[in-house]
Amino acid sequence: MKVLFVPHANRAHLHIMAPLAWALRTAGHEVRIASQPEIADAIMAAGFVPTEVGQVRTAMPDFYPGRRADEAQPIVMAPGDRQEMPLQQDLSRDGALEKLSRASWGFALFSTEAMIADLVDLIRAWQPDLVLWDSMVYAAPVAAKVCGVAQARIMMGPDAITQLRQATRDEGDPLRDWLAPVLEGYGSRFDEDVAVGQWSIDPMPPWQWRPEGPHFVPIRPIPFNPPARIPDWLRQPQERPRVCLTLGESHRNGRGTEAPTSDLLDAVSGIDAEVIATFNAKQLATVDRLPSNVRVVDFVPLSVLLPTCSAVVHHGGAGTFSTALDCAVPQLIIPGTHWGFQWWGPVAHANGLQQQGAGRFVADADHLTKEALAEDLALVLKDPSFRENSERLRREITGVPTPNDIIPVLEKLTREYGAGPTTS
Structure with missing residues (x-):
């Protein structure tokens, strides 16, 4: 047909x-x-x-x-x-x-x-x-x-x-x-x-x-990435836990609906982990200084990056959400501004993840504080149940x-x- x-x-x-x-x-x-x-x-x-x-x-x-x-x-x-x-x-x-x-x-x-x-x-x-x-x-x-x-x-x-x-x-x-x-x-x-x-x-x-x-x-859902090369640093042995920080492909134009880049970077600056932030130049325009534990890359395929991560912080988009499920990575979701996020999916994703013990709803972009994100990230990295439940959800999704x-x-x-x- x-x-x-x-x-x-x-x-x-x-x-x-x-x-x-x-x-x-x-x-x-x-x-x-x-x-x-x-x-x-x-x-x-x-x-x-x-x-x-x-x-x-x-x-x-x-x-x-x-x-x-x-x-x-x-x-x-x-x-x-x-x-x-x-x-x-x-x-x-x-x-x-x-x-x-x-x-x-x-x-x-x-x-x-x-x-x-x-x-x-x-x-x-x-x-x-x-x-x-x-x-x-x-x-x-x-x-x-x-x-x-x-x-x-x-x-x-x-x-x-x-x-x-x-x-x-x-x-x-x-x-x-x-x-x-x-x-x-x-x-x-x-x-x-x-x-x-x-x-x-x-x-x-x-x-x-x-x-x-x-x-x-x-x-x-099967992860699908645009053409890209695997960076050399991703092939090297990890010395400490890795966290992915991303707002996905739909939020790279800086329309003011997503969490401020500077706030996100500030919140992860104190954690004992390597943070990979997939931000472009426009998203970084208001950032004066990068934290020492943050590596910024314009793009890296999440299906390659996330298997090396202990957690992912993101906006709740369907592509990032599904890829993280497929890679069994605990998720911390920060939807865009609160007047529209229930329409696009982040709230439904966060509801399910939190109920399943595989992630956290941190706050929407309007209510976000660096303390809330730092607290939830520390919890997810410390408590092994988040990884265990993420692995369980991955096993379940393979049956679909x-x-x-x-x-x-x-x-x-x-x-x-x-x-x-x-x-x-």
């Missing part, structure tokens, strides 16, 4: 999709990847020929569901105070309709009319049997619906869209309000499959919270079907749901 992948214009999201794309390709299926021009080079680096749709975005929108004007400044914590860990299931407790409205507005910026039109033209010309789409890119299910092609989401975090839509069922549906007129313009109609996919491929671990309702097909394992499932579901062309 022919399978069209539609990732968000974000390299980290593409890397989550890439192992499944290659599993389909090596199983003999034809695969294309269509996205906005920003990640064309990344698609080529992953081994595929990109098909560009839509236009280059000149800037990312200021998109944080539920943000209010009075939340724009960091919160000053009293000495010794710690932020209580929020819960993913509480995202819809207050202001669910406002959060869903902001989410729908943001998704519309990611899925422009031009991108939808390009995808419709591509699907009509190439006639794929299945469209697999990043859970943030609604241009894909709209185009698939217009063309009568089977389609499924690939989750990039918790299913917050379902969570919020279930909570606002009696108040309204901003997602429908946006997409229904678009579909009507093509002579089609909105239905639930457009909102949540005909099914959802879910690389999140089985113990992570998710709403009831959608058809989830579990898949084991791999991308190769789910190919027959995708073939079966495509036959069941496909109403359009079947040219393979």
